Amino acid sequence: MSQVIQNPILPGFNPDPSVIRVGDDFYIATSTFEWFPGVRIHHSRDLVNWRLVGHVLTRRDQLDMRGFNNSDGVYAPALSHADGKFWLTFSCTHNSRGGAWMSTPCYVVTAESIEGPWSDPVAIGGGGFDPSLFHDDDGRKWVVNMTWDGRSGHDKFGDIVVQEFDAAEGKLKGKRVPIFAGTELGCTEGPQILKKDGYYYLITAEGGTEWNHAVTVCRSTNLFGPYEVHPQKTILSSRFQEENPLQRSGHGFFVDTPNGEWYLTHLCGRPVYDPDAYAFGPKYATGFSILGRETAIQKVEWRDGWPWLACGGNAPQMEVPAPDLPAHPWPTTDKVDNFDSKQLSSQWQTLREPAEESWCSLTQKPGHLRLKGRHYLSSRFDQSLLARRIEHHQMRAETLVEYHPESPMEMAGLVVYYDNGNYYFLKITRDDSDNKVVQVCASIAGVYSEPGGDGQKGETAIIENDDPLYLRVTLDTQWYQFSFSTDGRHWANIGPRLNSTPLSDEYGNLIFKFTGSMVGIFACDVNEQGRHADFSHFSYEQLSADSKAPEANELQVSAVADLEAAS
16 A cells, blocks of 8 residues: 655645755755754665754854844855755844844855755855855855845835855855846745756745745746746745645645656645634634644645646645655654653754753752753743653643742743743742742733633642642644643643634734744753752654544642642
8 A cells, every 4th residue: 555645744844845855865954043953864675754853053153043033043045956965045133123123144054964064154145044055066056045125215026036056165256136026926935956867947935924834936048047936926826725735835835756657745734723712803713723834745746847736736735746766764762751862852852052061960860850940931132941842732741840949930840832921830939928839821813811710820739748739731723721730640730722823923013923833941040049849751742633522530620739639
């Protein structure tokens, strides 16, 4: 029985895929924005099964993002292979909310192996945030980029341009040459070039990375054009296809298999529909991508010198015929991280800076991860937060933490995080009566609240001893529910169910929201005393439809005594 590719192939926050094949191996690079380390690399040998092999930008001297705003940072990396090594271009975008102009310095790094180490970045100019590197047959290399034009009266998405790159000297040369102004769909970005059968194929993303997103293809026999647009213009889009489960489809590129089959990788979103939000306006009726933008793949056929979706039309499909390649599954990853390794699992990411021994240690208490409390969760500096992507609409995450706070200004626990204005967390802290308590808190659009309780303060449960406490969060598509346990067997829900849709790109009126929901652990110490928390494990698991209902032993409680009585 032939394999089927099930989309998305990279679920959760994995946008802007750039795909290549080197021999029998396929690789995809995706954007990471303000999360560190920068640029995730996934690997496959059959286009069906994928594994995370690591990151590209792993050192502070490669990527310094302290103070960056939400959804600034690493935009749209482009991966290529030439001259016996891997090349990756990226922009490190600043001040995306700074007005008409933004700063978009662009760089290229190289490595002999996909696992690295990757070189120090070489500057390749700016002016746009989606650079790629095209290696022509004659050995010359060209930076291909979009143009961001902040002048009054100009389209901010300007022309696609090319400029020669001298790899030996590590610098650009010659002038930027405009080669494509885009179609009427607009927002032309994400340019990459494929050369095939004498044609230069320019592949761009258009329509903006929302509901009008698309992949546009044009071609020319000359690198500098003129470029002829595909007879169908957009070869992939979910525009005006509200029933398609894969929405926001665009930003793609092509890859061939060793036996000559062709595929197109692209980003997409799987929106959740919140009927309560429709009252806020038509834009909310389209749903909320609570997992962020993900990576999918479609099969392609070439006809008359043009690529077409093999399924016909331009709508992305959830199930796609797999290539005629041997199946190559990877070993399954453990759902539990026991923090017994000398280094962090590659699933973990931090905000804006690397995890360093001074605040994130696997050695100070062996078999535990120790987080030293630093800034509160709204800060853009010094975050003691470790998180991984939420990849499923039904999931459960759990940890066991030992923590001894001495004031309400010290807190640690479990967090579901979109950005520094939108998150939910379950914290262990002290109250004004010097009780050790566990409590649910929230920030939506930057407004802090303590859900539940009497309206003056949120619902809390008193913890009667200093034993480690189990913390858990469950996602059932529309709702997050926090709970806690003293023994890991009997669980008590705490706080109300919390709507998942505010933790999405589409929620609110801000543009430049490009990431996705993460779940993880944190420690904050507003007193600046560095109070630490020790986490003995963290687990993440997908829940089936049959396990979405609350467990029989989950109770709604306001004090830990109720939980102990139940056990």
